[in-house]
Amino acid sequence: MTKRRGTGLLLALLAFAQFISAIDYNIVYVALPEIGRDVGFDAHSLQWVVSAYAVAYGGFLLLGGRMADLLGRRRMFTTALVLYGLASLAGGLATGPGVLVAARAVQGLGGALLLPATLSLINTSFAEGAERNRALAVWGGAGAVGLALGSLLGGVLTNYLGWESVFYVNVPLALGAAAVAYQAIGPDPSRAQGRSFDVTGALSATVGFTALVFGVVQGPEAGWTSAQVLSALIGGLALVGLFLTVEARTAHPLMPLRLLRNRNLVAAMGVTFVFMGTFGAQYYFFTLYLQNVHHYSAMATGLAFLPSALTGMAGTKASEKLLGRVGTRTTLTAGLLLGAAGMAVLALALSPTGGYPALLPGVILLSLGQGLGWTAMFAAAGTGVDAAHQGIASAMASTTQQIGSAVGLAVLIAVASHGTHATDGAALVPGLRTAGFTAAALTLLGVAIALTLRRGSASRTAAGGEGDAETATPALSA
Template identity: 75%
Template sequence: MSHPRRAGLLLALLAFAQFISAIDYNIVYVALPEIGRAVGFSATSLQWVVSAYAVAFGGLLLLGGRAVDLFGRRRMFVLALALYGLASLAGGLATDPGALVAARAVQGLGGALLLPATLATINTSFEEGPRRHRALAVWGGAGAVGMALGSLLGGVLTDWFGWQAVFYVNVPLALGAALVALRLMAADPAGVRRRRLDLPGVLTATLGFTALVFGIVQGPELGWSSPAALGAILGGIALVGVFLVIEGRTADPLMPLVLLRNRSLVTAMGVTFIFMGTFGAQYYFLTVYLQDVLGFDALRSGFAFLPSALVGLVGTKASEKLLGRIGVRSTVLLGLLTGAAGMALLAAGMSPGGGYAALTPGLVLISLGQGVTWTAMFVAAGTGVRAEHHGVASAMASTMQQIGGAVGLAVLVAVATSGAHGAAGAELVPGLRSAGWTAAALTVLGAAIALTLPKPASAARREPAISVAS
């Protein structure tokens, strides 16, 4: 993109879209108790307010990524935001659990289109190197602020206006951004690319990843050996295996297997899996500690996340500088190890009679590491990928991110509740600390995976020149 002002406006739009998506990740958490009471959820079904979004998002990302490559980045970006806005309106108007869960699932579909459309636009509008690093840092900073402010905004809106407000706030933001995109983003080519949509791949990938995420999300609630959870996980794995076989044989693959030869992308997929399962879970456990141990209400819990937003911004800005000086691999390593140290300190700061101040050193390091890692791992995911594959490559990394978030939260919840069923208040602390130590150890494992990223001299090598229909 040659015109600096237009490039800046486009980047602002893309960052704003990421901000909306990131806010929605956390905004409902603090409103869940009120939603459960007002809408009529049972204690076991309330989790679906969160899980319906995660299952749809994780299950449909590959389809969303390929749709971006085939039908156009602007078309899918605008459609995603429209779905987000309309589904948010439906969520706020919902009067029964089924309607609210359905609205959250449609929001997940919007997210599955929005994330690859945003990343593909960044990766095709800003060339590899400093300009793309800067663009991804701005985009990542918006996401870090959105995730942290989601809890704050959720607390404020729930306290002042009721639970419906956490949905209504998305309506003008998403629909307004969609209208701006129609004016600002370059028009897509007329028609669609001359290739068939890989329907067998679409069905097996969507059903496989949806079943896998469903089984992982339901495992802690239903029991890992329950027919529903175990059947979904095993069925999902089988369908993903069938999907990979189909992709190796079709002329028009949903996910070109040539992308799996890109070492930077494959390693980034592993890193995003660990990242979301550890960094992403910290919001859940910190909320539990603040509300159930320290007795914070929704509003105070929201404000407690505000420093994380500010430090996360510092982390993304630092990531941009580090990428240019020490390269992608070293930046990812530094971010992960900083976050692991923060998780250990956060666990150490939790105590039955403790306070918020004891958590501050851990929160600072976690947020700093999150900002550094987030930008760098998506730089790695887009390195060496051809323009016509940026949508699906972004979706591949993001799919692992969503599955990692579900797996990580399930594992850490199991650690936190092991031997402490029915615990409440101060009794929760030992389990929460164990979950924190486990998260720190898993993050170090992510750093070990990051060591396989290509060295700077070879990182810029492009996708292997194997014939793939496009």
């Protein structure tokens, strides 16, 4: 456990960093039509305003996790925020597609450095059990609010100040948080002698996962049998295979393969893959339904996400209590089942003529399940992992999260567009319904994975605590 000062300020800062990152996930969606018109994107290339972020984020997470472990968590946390702020400034100043896409990619790099540093700071600064569960609930709640408010803030800013403001707003937030970090986070310890960085592993993992995410993102547009997509997917798989071979043989691996013996971590990786491929895609389809079927304005679309924010906060608070009382497996399973039910109910409510109130039961169930599941799956990922490997363990779960997001969105877009070329109006509704039902069914795969978590508790192994362990934590006080 790292020595810390002022854990209240520390937790507030880490939650704020998650809030910034979550806001940016959705804030750009609402501004996309205006960005496309003003910056000069065509219908095909506009997706890269979103995809450039996802590709860089997913590709650099493992590297970011190991950098946090080896170079220092405060150092990487502040570096990530500065990168994020400067890239946001560049994005707002962009006058052409190339500069904007590059800025989004650097934002993604900043996110890839920020998330594992943040999670490893939580997992090494708060004791495993009730204290850590509470910290994760606060962190997860900030993310839930940021996801929902991102759409609202994006609508307000785009409506009154133009699309550039959705980038500029990140600059003072990120740079201000970086400045506070020197007060809230204790100095990084001296780097341990004799620990090399595993350059071969870092390069093969970064390029391999970047290629995989690129191939998945590009597949629906370019065609899954196109040369660029096949080259990216095959090349990415080959490099990931090389990465695993290197990790098995090197003395100082980027990702110690013994971490895969931690049953909770492996299960969390599987759940995060499914979670982001199903829950994460709902923001895209809900925005599409409101704007392209019912022609909501950017402002109205943002306001439509407010119930999701409030319910997500309630879900993360409930998750904190449930983790202490019934353990990770039950909490995570309950969240996934609630979310699956919400997706199905929401899909049933989609209609060319239906009003917003009909959507609320599905939105509430979905958001409550998301709040429960988000906190629980990251609690599982950090359980029984030695402090020296918390950064890379967090990055492993987050990498599957990002790849799952890209794969899930690609699959569900293909499902929604099957048999139609419509981009607007009532013709979109049948495909959106089918995508919703498909996401609900796929979420049940996450339930099956969550059930592989062990009940009860197990002591950490002597070799760094990376054995099978479960977060059956003491009940929280009222």
